[in-house]
Amino acid sequence: MKKLVVLGCSLLAMAACKNTSEEVKVDETKVENPADSIVEKDTVAVQETIKSTDGVEVADEEKAPEVFKAEYKKAEKAASGAADVKGNYASFGSSITPAKALTAAEMLNKYKSLKKGDTIAVKFASKVTDVCKKKGCWMSMALSNDKESFVRFKDYGFFVPLNADNSEAVVSGKAYIDVVSVGELQHYAKDGGKSQEEINKITEPKITYAFQADGVLLKE
Numbered sequence: 001m002k003k004l005v006v007l008g009c010s011l012l013a014m015a016a017c018k019n020t021s022e023e024v025k026v027d028e029t030k031v032e033n034p035a036d037s038i039v040e041k042d043t044v045a046v047q048e049t050i051k052s053t054d055g056v057e058v059a060d061e062e063k064a065p066e067v068f069k070a071e072y073k074k075a076e077k078a079a080s081g082a083a084d085v086k087g088n089y090a091s092f093g094s095s096i097t098p099a100k101a102l103t104a105a106e107m108l109n110k111y112k113s114l115k116k117g118d119t120i121a122v123k124f125a126s127k128v129t130d131v132c133k134k135k136g137c138w139m140s141m142a143l144s145n146d147k148e149s150f151v152r153f154k155d156y157g158f159f160v161p162l163n164a165d166n167s168e169a170v171v172s173g174k175a176y177i178d179v180v181s182v183g184e185l186q187h188y189a190k191d192g193g194k195s196q197e198e199i200n201k202i203t204e205p206k207i208t209y210a211f212q213a214d215g216v217l218l219k220e
Contacts, residue, residue: 089170089217093158096172096215101125105144107175111209116177123172124149128164128218133193136160141169143209149175150188151211160216168219171211178210 089098100123102110107124114120129148130140136159140148151171153159180188185202 088220090161090220092160092216092218093153093213094172094215096123096170096217098125098170098217101170101172104142107149108143108145108147108209110175111143111147111149111177114175114177116179119174119176121173122175123170125168125170128160128167128169130192131160131162131164132188132191133162134191136162136164138188138191139164139169141171141211147209149209149211150178150180151213151216153216154212154214158216160218164218170217171213172215173211173213175209175211178208180206180208 102122102124104124104126107122107126110120110122124141126141126143126149128139129142132138137156138150138152139160140150143149154173182202182205185206186199189199189202
């Protein structure tokens with residue numbers, strides 16, 4: 001009988017030890033994962049690097065981890081004022097945007113500050129008043145006070161549509177003053193579809209507000 005009592009006590013003691021072990025094991029699963037804590041702190045740190053640029057919030061690229069850099073690039077582009085021209089313009093030549101283009105009046109003032117031999121890199125927006133009717137290899141763009149800029153394309157590397165007349169356009173490239181000979185003026189007049197009578201009236205060279213475009217946008 002005594003042996004049975006002792007055996008029963010031993011079994012109860014073993015069961016108690018097992019329960020205690022399980023309780024400890026459960027408690028251990030509640031310990032905070034250090035990695036989770038680090039991720040949380042990093043996220044807060046990144047959020048603290050957010051700053052405003054022209055009303056667009058962007059993250060500091062040098063401090064932000066890799067996962068945030070793609071979004072930073074998008075926000076930076078938006079803050080710079082660069083416009084997305086898809087669906088709005090047809091593009092010819094080098095890729096450009098309409099952002100920060102001068103007006104026709106501002107471009108005329110630029111031309112007035114130039115003398116023969118000067119060249120400036122510039123971008124301006126205006127209306128196309130004439131275009132080559134054979135290849136689209138040149139066009140004229142309106143300036144203010146009935147003046148025009150004669151636009152050719154860099155290295156004869158691209159052309160614009162033959163029906164680009166009256167289109168709103170943006171050109172980027174180099175502006176300069178040019179003296180166009182009578183022969184060249186008559187050639188351009190012929191390409192522009194002028195009558196022979198109009199061509200014959202061209203008897204003097206012309207000082208031209210010239211432009212060599214490396215990129216053109218035409219409003220669709």
